[in-house]
Amino acid sequence: MMRCIAVDDEKLVLDLLIDNIGQVPYLQLVKACRNAMEAIEVLQHEKIDIIFLDIQMPRLNGLQFIQTLQHPPMIILITAYEKYALEGYNLNIVDYLLKPVSFERFLKACNKAKELFDLKNDKTREQPADHIFVNVEYTLVKILFADILFVEGLKDYIKIHLASASKAVLTKMSLKAMEEKLPADKFIRVHKSFIIATDKITVIKRDFACIGSHEIPVSDFYKENLSRLTNK
Template identity: 60%
Template sequence: MMRCLAVDDESLALDLLEDNIRKIPYLTLVKRCKNAFEAQEVLAREPIDLMFLDIQMPGITGVQFLQSVAAPPLVIFITAYEQFALEGFNLDVVDYLLKPVSFDRFLKAVNKAQELFNHRNNPQMPAPVMDYLFVNAEYNLVKINVRDIVYVEGLKDYIKIFLENVQRPVITRMSLKLIEEKLPSDKFVRVHKSFIVSLEKIISIRKGKISIGGVQVPISEHYKDNLQRFIDPTHLAQN
């Protein structure tokens, strides 16, 4: 059972959230809050597993509130305006729901939260497979299918995500470490301080370089062992 907190300054939105939560047997609503200050009080005294958090609220936004919480629960952002979701894309929330929220979309989000919750509480369970992710690019929240990613290049505070059959990379403000944590570790491997590659998209490996997506990606000594886990290490040493 996941203990939930609903935070929204609109009573009708809270009513809808409460109704949806009651329909799902593995969720229980602990408290409804109309602002971040009420929510902070609840978090201080109650164990909360999942928080439904409106972004645009008076006084302090949902993004600002989440940034202030030292050990936040799982969070699903809710917003009436798509542009506000861009503010929180980098906070590693479970999902974003755009008002008005259909029950089917709500159920999909909480199913993802349940998988993450189960993995947190039982690390022996396999981590949920993420088949897509959202990034902020050119003032839009862009959905990227993980299977389409060929490789990722890090550039200081930005990354370039190169996709299959797409000429231009998606450029977003995010660290390479953060996207590495989001990508499935059995399908992607970091081979250099500036590069993560898709294992299934590798064409060949020769002389410390990977041929992938029409380019040559270097393999650094520091990350060489990462790649060796997936291929014959003697072959890598020879090439």
């Protein structure tokens, strides 16, 4: 659902715009405004995704209004004047409609805005990273998160123990920096010197977490992290 406002100083035009918005199922009209100042007030208190905006209005015209907005939402200009089209597009508007606007043309502009809205908000397009690159002897080595058993801190270095290799990867990095790079839902800190992959834990003892044949110490300070895991 896209939240919108309509801004036009002509009541008949505004009423028609309100009616058109009401016929588009993915639009929610938050407020119909008679001038730019009313619109500014709405924007200060409401999250708005799109503005249907007239240009010729008293005090502050539509183009001037757009330029006052630091982070403008999507804007569809609806005006009787074709001469402002270039200036409007230079302000990154979604579409420029000339009055009188047919519902078909209005809907086409709305569909264009909806595509942009969905593209911006489509979380499935933003796949989380599944790896990092670390420096190993002047070479960047790709490490898959799914391959990590546990990470061991050694002062200015860390050892990354992998399921796919018998030898750990040694790289210059603090354990804290590594912790910040790892997905929090897949790794937990259990000791000042150890981070473990939660899905690789095979046995939990009083002071140790076992990953295969590896016994990882669990300090009192970090035991709560492990407790949260076992209490899920």
